[in-house]
Each structure stands twice: as structure tokens, then as C-alpha cells.
Amino acid sequence: MPDPSNTEIAAALDELGDLYELDGAIIHRVVAYRNAAKAVRDASESISSLARQGRATELAGIGATIQEKVLALADTGEIPALGRLRAKFPPGLVAMTHLPGLGPKRARRLYDELGIDSLEALRSAGEQQRIRGLKGFGAKAEDAILAALTTFEADGPRRREVLSRALAVGERLVQALRAEPAAERVALAGSARRMTDSVKDLDIVATAHDPAALARAAAALTLVESAATPGENAVRLLTHSGLHVDLRIVEPDQFGDVLQHLTGSKQHNAALREYAVRRGLHISEYGVLDDATGETHRCATETEVYALLGMDYIEPELRENRGELEAATQGRLPDLVTVGDLKGDLHCHTAASDGTASVEQIALAARAAGYEYLAITDHSASMGFGAEVTDEQLRSQIELVRATQVEGLQLLIGSEVNILPDGSLDYPDELLAELDWVIAAVHTSFRMPAAMMTARIVRAIEHPYVDCIAHLSGRKIERRAPYEFDFEAVLEAAVRTGTMFEINSNPDRRDLNEVQARAAAAAGVPLVINCDAHRAAGFAVARYGVATARRAWLGPAQVANAESWARLSAHTKHGRAAGSRRTS
Numbered sequence: 001m002p003d004p005s006n007t008e009i010a011a012a013l014d015e016l017g018d019l020y021e022l023d024g025a026i027i028h029r030v031v032a033y034r035n036a037a038k039a040v041r042d043a044s045e046s047i048s049s050l051a052r053q054g055r056a057t058e059l060a061g062i063g064a065t066i067q068e069k070v071l072a073l074a075d076t077g078e079i080p081a082l083g084r085l086r087a088k089f090p091p092g093l094v095a096m097t098h099l100p101g102l103g104p105k106r107a108r109r110l111y112d113e114l115g116i117d118s119l120e121a122l123r124s125a126g127e128q129q130r131i132r133g134l135k136g137f138g139a140k141a142e143d144a145i146l147a148a149l150t151t152f153e154a155d156g157p158r159r160r161e162v163l164s165r166a167l168a169v170g171e172r173l174v175q176a177l178r179a180e181p182a183a184e185r186v187a188l189a190g191s192a193r194r195m196t197d198s199v200k201d202l203d204i205v206a207t208a209h210d211p212a213a214l215a216r217a218a219a220a221l222t223l224v225e226s227a228a229t230p231g232e233n234a235v236r237l238l239t240h241s242g243l244h245v246d247l248r249i250v251e252p253d254q255f256g257d258v259l260q261h262l263t264g265s266k267q268h269n270a271a272l273r274e275y276a277v278r279r280g281l282h283i284s285e286y287g288v289l290d291d292a293t294g295e296t297h298r299c300a301t302e303t304e305v306y307a308l309l310g311m312d313y314i315e316p317e318l319r320e321n322r323g324e325l326e327a328a329t330q331g332r333l334p335d336l337v338t339v340g341d342l343k344g345d346l347h348c349h350t351a352a353s354d355g356t357a358s359v360e361q362i363a364l365a366a367r368a369a370g371y372e373y374l375a376i377t378d379h380s381a382s383m384g385f386g387a388e389v390t391d392e393q394l395r396s397q398i399e400l401v402r403a404t405q406v407e408g409l410q411l412l413i414g415s416e417v418n419i420l421p422d423g424s425l426d427y428p429d430e431l432l433a434e435l436d437w438v439i440a441a442v443h444t445s446f447r448m449p450a451a452m453m454t455a456r457i458v459r460a461i462e463h464p465y466v467d468c469i470a471h472l473s474g475r476k477i478e479r480r481a482p483y484e485f486d487f488e489a490v491l492e493a494a495v496r497t498g499t500m501f502e503i504n505s506n507p508d509r510r511d512l513n514e515v516q517a518r519a520a521a522a523a524g525v526p527l528v529i530n531c532d533a534h535r536a537a538g539f540a541v542a543r544y545g546v547a548t549a550r551r552a553w554l555g556p557a558q559v560a561n562a563e564s565w566a567r568l569s570a571h572t573k574h575g576r577a578a579g580s581r582r583t584s
């Protein structure tokens with residue numbers, strides 16, 4: 001019997017968490033299993049083999065109890081506690097708890113009170129309108145369950161990996177391959193190189209003086225759980241984190257051709273091929289064939305590939321067939337913003353709300369990240385997670401932030417104010433007026449009709465002290481769809497009132513998305529790229545917000561926090577109000 005893979009172990013731990021929750025266990029135990037599952041899924045080495053060495057406990061989130069369970073699974077093929085709990089509940093009930101919007105408590109009630117024990121039974125109960133009679137559910141909840149079932153069935157359980165998790169493995173894999181004696185050049189290609197929101201798999205291109213040796217070495221890396229039989233110049237790998245990897249090993253003189261081909265996107269490549277045909281050229285991963293001469297040009301670099309077509313080099317983030325070919329031909333590709341262009345960050349949390357760091361700790365981290373200024377923006381009073389700042393607490397936080405001195409960093413006092421369902425805010429205007437910077441965001445009541453949600457956000461945008469809207473769409477990549485609202489109407493309101501929009505850099509959000517960010521910038525709305533840090537290490541995610549900005553074609557001039565605070569704040573509502581007070 002082969003050792004269980006990390007994916008199998010994580011699934012077993014998650015199932016334990018789910019079953020304990022259905023069983024009504026204390027929440028700490030449930031959370032412990034879920035955290036352990038996440039640690040296993042994120043691990044880059046085999047947890048079975050770590051557990052056999054007694055070293056699985058070195059991972060944060062895995063204690064002796066869980067290590068024992070992993071060993072039991074590896075030795076006997078089962079975890080006793082899991083067997084016991086499985087016998088207690090019908091298997092379909094666990095599937096019900098995974099339905100978005102349902103969860104274990106509500107699933108358990110459907111089972112206890114209506115005998116619903118599977119997704120099929122849930123669908124027929126919904127269709128027969130038997131759920132709406134249950135206390136706390138109602139017709140709206142019933143409709144939501146049926147809608148969730150429909151999306152769930154359409155999407156299937158297999159999800160794409162969020163970019164940050166894929167890159168964590170992909171970048172280590174590239175490093176490990178570069179360290180192999182047989183390797184020469186190694187580069188990430190595919191959607192991960194284009195920095196898309198999520199990826200299906202990783203694509204890597206390499207050159208080697210002994211391609212077969214590199215393919216064999218790749219299959220034997222500690223990051224790799226299993227591999228297809230290595231070919232002469234390609235191998236397909238599966239990492240411990242469950243990601244598939246396509247590795248191609250090519251001749252040095254065609255590295256540019258293959259890297260260009262495998263970076264994609266498919267749409268970019270198709271448009272490029274069509275463009276080439278019109279010029280008597282055939283482009284493929286094997287080179288650029290000239291119809292007139294019958295000669296195939298092989299390119300060692302991508303720059304040569306694009307130059308043969310009369311184009312400037314196109315950054316991978318732009319390769320989506322969204323106008324980049326025309327721009328590259330006409331020499332008008334944008335100079336894209338970089339992480340180094342960011343001068344400050346205007347959205348972070350401290351221990352005063354749901355963050356972990358003190359004001360000073362997060363300020364020092366921002367300075368270490370190279371920023372000149374930082375706005376402290378803890379949650380306002382009604383966010384709803386029990387980690388909020390009341391009016392009184394905000395008053396003392398204003399004093400604390402004003403009194404905190406960090407050499408080389410300008411600290412600003414702000415707030416991430418909750419937009420209530422009717423679009424009003426939950427601090428009095430006089431208090432908001434005292435702050436340097438206010439971002440507003442929706443954190444509750446996501447499921448209102450689109451027209452109401454639009455009106456709600458527009459009202460917040462029209463507020464005289466709301467400088468910026470944070471994570472406008474509310475999406476969580478691969479987990480939660482954006483709420484329904486009219487983006488055009490909201491954008492119009494931002495233009496009209498001089499309100500900025502955030503690109504939230506949290507890799508699970510990246511919100512605005514690239515299409516909205518491009519539209520906002522085109523309409524003249526300044527965009528602020530914010531880390532939304534909840535801990536000192538939280539500024540590392542800036543690269544994901546910047547990637548979204550780059551995929552939105554943004555240069556530093558369209559990014560508000562690529563400016564100094566002095567210049568940025570002249571364009572905020574707080575800054576404009578102060579300016580008009582000074583001149584009047």
C-alpha cells in the first residue's frame with residue numbers, strides 16, 4: 001500500500017473537522033482539524049514521510065495527536081475516530097455542509113427535522129417547497145439553496161488553485177530545477193506567469209545539456225509526489241500540494257519560441273498566429289516560418305519572436321488578447337506599474353480590530369516593506385465579527401496613532417467603515433471628519449437585490465468623507481462570487497464625486513478585478529493598491545494587487561499610492577475639504 005498523499009491526508013482531516021462539527025464538538029477541535037488540513041495541503045513535502053520520522057509536528061498546525069492520526073492512516077489505511085464518526089452520519093450530510101451558504105449547523109437541522117440526508121434529497125425537498133416551512137429558513141433561503149445546488153453541480157468539486165498557493169510551489173520548483181546539474185535555463189510559463197487570479201496547472205520550460213537526466217531529476221524532487229514516466233524532453237508531475245506541472249525541456253535556440261507558446265494565453269496565441277499569417281508568417285512553438293523563403297527562424301528569446309512580427313516585447317500579464325497586439329505594433333504598450341513604485345499603503349488592521357500587530361509593529365513592517373506612509377484603518381463598529389472599534393475606541397486610537405512616531409514613516413489615522421444595508425455609515429460625520437483617510441466597504445448583507453446593492457454603494461460613495469471604496473465586488477477567488485450590483489452606475493458615482501477605488505492585494509480577493517480596474521482607470525478614477533494587512537508579514541501580498549493592476553494595463557500615473565502622501569491627499573475628499581478650509 002503506497003503512503004497516503006498530502007491531498008488524501010488533508011481530505012481526511014477536513015472530513016474529521018466536518019464530522020466533529022456535525023457532532024457538536026467544541027469549536028477549537030473543529031478549527032484544529034481544519035488548520036491541520038490546510039497545513040498539510042500547503043506543505044511542499046510528503047507528510048506521510050515526515051510523520052514516519054516524527055517530524056510532521058514541525059509544521060505549524062500539526063500536533064502530536066494529528067501526527068498519530070496521519071501514522072494510523074499510513075499504516076492501517078484508516079483513522080479510527082474517522083470511522084466512528086462516519087458511522088454516525090449519512091455520507092450525504094457531509095456533502096450538504098459544503099454547500100455554500102448552508103454549513104454544518106443548518107445542514108444538521110435539515111437532517112434532524114426533515115430527514116434530508118443527501119444533496120439529491122435536498123434538491124427534491126427544495127423543489128417541493130418543504131424547506132421554507134422550517135423555522136429560520138423561509139422562501140428566500142430555499143431559493144438560495146436551490147441556486148447553490150445548481151452552481152455546485154455545474155462547477156463540480158474540482159477547483160482551480162488560487163495564484164498565491166500555486167506560486168508558492170511553482171517558485172520553489174523552479175529554484176529546485178535550477179539547482180540540478182543537468183539544468184541550464186528554467187522558467188515558469190502558462191497562466192502562473194501571466195499572474196491570473198487562479199491556475200489549473202503549472203507550466204515550466206527548461207533547457208538542459210542532458211534533457212533526459214533533468215526529466216528524471218524533476219520526477220525525483222522532494223516537492224514532487226508522483227510523476228508520469230519521464231520522456232526524452234517532457235514530464236508531467238504532481239506536487240504534494242496536488243498541483244499538476246507540465247515540464248518541457250527544449251533546445252536553447254528555441255527557448256523563446258516555446259516559452260512564448262506555453263505562456264499563452266490561448267487567445268493571445270490565436271490572435272498572434274492570425275496576425276502573423278496576414279504577414280506571410282507561420283508562428284508555432286517550433287519557430288517562425290517565413291512563407292516567402294521557406295526558412296524557419298528559431299528564437300532563443302521572446303523579444304526576438306515579437307520582433308520578427310514587428311512588435312515590441314509584450315509583458316506576460318498583458319497577453320490576453322485585449323488590445324496588446326495592436327499596441328505592440330504601434331509602440332504604445334503601457335509602462336506597467338511595479339511593486340517598487342508603491343510609496344505607501346492605505347488599508348491595514350491592528351489588534352484594535354481583527355489584526356494581530358500593534359500600531360507600532362505594523363508601522364515598522366510597512367517601513368521595512370519600503371513604504372513612506374501607512375494608514376491604520378481598523379474596522380468600524382458594525383462589521384459584525386466581534387472585532388470592531390467603537391466611537392470611543394476610535395477617539396483613543398486617533399490619539400495613539402498621532403502619538404506614535406516611526407522614523408521615516410508617516411502614520412495616518414483612518415478607518416475601514418462598514419457600509420450599512422441602507423448605505424449609511426456607522427460613525428458620526430464629525431468623527432469621520434477628524435480622520436486623514438476613510439475607506440468604506442460592504443461586509444454584511446451580501447445577498448440583497450442588485451438595485452438595492454447599487455443604491456447602497458452609491459450612497460456611500462456620495463458621502464462627503466468617504467475617500468475610497470475597498471474591495472468593491474466582495475468576491476473571494478474560487479470561493480465566493482461577487483455580490484450583484486451595477487458596476488457602471490457605481491463607477492459613474494465615483495467619477496462624479498471624486499472617490500477612489502481600491503485594488504485589494506489579498507490574493508484571495510484581488511478586488512477590483514483587472515477588467516473593472518481598467519475601466520475605472522479609463523474613466524479617470526484613481527486606484528489605490530492596498531495590502532489589507534492583518535499582521536506584520538501582511539505586506540508581502542502587494543505583488544498580487546500589482547499583478548492585477550498590470551493586467552489592467554495600469555502605469556504608475558494611474559495608481560494613487562505610487563504618489564507621495566502630500567500629492568495623493570490633495571485629491572482625497574479629506575484633503576480637498578482641508579484645502580477649501582485653508583483657502584476660505
Ligand code: DGT
Binds near residue numbers: 198201203265266
Ligand atoms: P490554466 O488553465 O490556468 O492552466 O491556463 P494556461 O494558460 O496555463 O493553460 P494551459 O496550461 O492549458 O496551457 C499552457 C499554454 O499552452 C497556454 O497558455 C497556451 C498554450 N496552449 C495550450 N493549448 C493551446 C491551444 O490549443 N492553442 C494554442 N494556441 N495554445 C495553446
Ligand code: CA
Binds near residue numbers: 190201
Ligand atoms: Ca497552466
Ligand code: CA
Binds near residue numbers: 190201202203246
Ligand atoms: Ca498545462
